[in-house]
Amino acid sequence: MESCIINSPLGYTKIIGDENGIVQVTVLNSEAQITASIPAVLEDCVRQLQDYFEGSRKQFHLKLNPKGTAFQKKVWKHLNTIPSGKTLSYLQLSTQLGDPKAIRAVANANSKNPLWILVPCHRVIGSDGSLTGYAGGLYRKQWLLNHESQYKQQSLF
Known part of the structure; x- marks a missing residue:
C-alpha cells in the first residue's frame, strides 16, 4: 500500500x-x-x-477500492450519481436507495466514506437545506459546495 x-x-x-x-x-x-x-x-x-x-474537473475517473460493508459500498456508489453543483438530502438518498426508513443507516454509511471528495458525501445535506454531519468539518463542506456551485459568490471589494 x-x-x-x-x-x-x-x-x-x-x-x-x-x-x-x-x-x-x-x-x-x-x-x-x-x-x-x-x-x-x-x-x-x-x-x-x-x-x-x-476548477477544471467536475468528475473523477479513478479506480477506487474503499474498504467497507456491502451496504456502505452501495451508499458510496450512489453518492457518485449526485452531479457536481447539486445536493441531495439524507431522506432523498435513503429513498433513492429503496428504503426511506433507513435514513440513519444511510447517514452513518455516508459519514464513514473513506474517499473524501472522490466520493462526494459533501453533497448530502439535511432535508431543510442545512449543512449537517461532515467529518471534515462543516466549513469544508460549505467550501466544497461553493466551489462546485455554478453561481460563484463574487467579492464586492
Whole structure:
C-alpha cells in the first residue's frame, strides 16, 4: 500500500492506494510533511484532485477500492450519481436507495466514506437545506459546495 500527503485549499490531504485502486483520501486537521515524490500508483489521483481544486474537473475517473460493508459500498456508489453543483438530502438518498426508513443507516454509511471528495458525501445535506454531519468539518463542506456551485459568490471589494 502506497501513501502520500499533498496540500489542498482545505488542508493537508492523505491519499492511500495501490494497483487495485484508491483506498482512502482524507483531509488532515493538523500540519503534515508534504510528500516529495508521489508514488506512481497515486499520481493520477493527485493530478485529478489538483484539477478539481483548480476548477477544471467536475468528475473523477479513478479506480477506487474503499474498504467497507456491502451496504456502505452501495451508499458510496450512489453518492457518485449526485452531479457536481447539486445536493441531495439524507431522506432523498435513503429513498433513492429503496428504503426511506433507513435514513440513519444511510447517514452513518455516508459519514464513514473513506474517499473524501472522490466520493462526494459533501453533497448530502439535511432535508431543510442545512449543512449537517461532515467529518471534515462543516466549513469544508460549505467550501466544497461553493466551489462546485455554478453561481460563484463574487467579492464586492
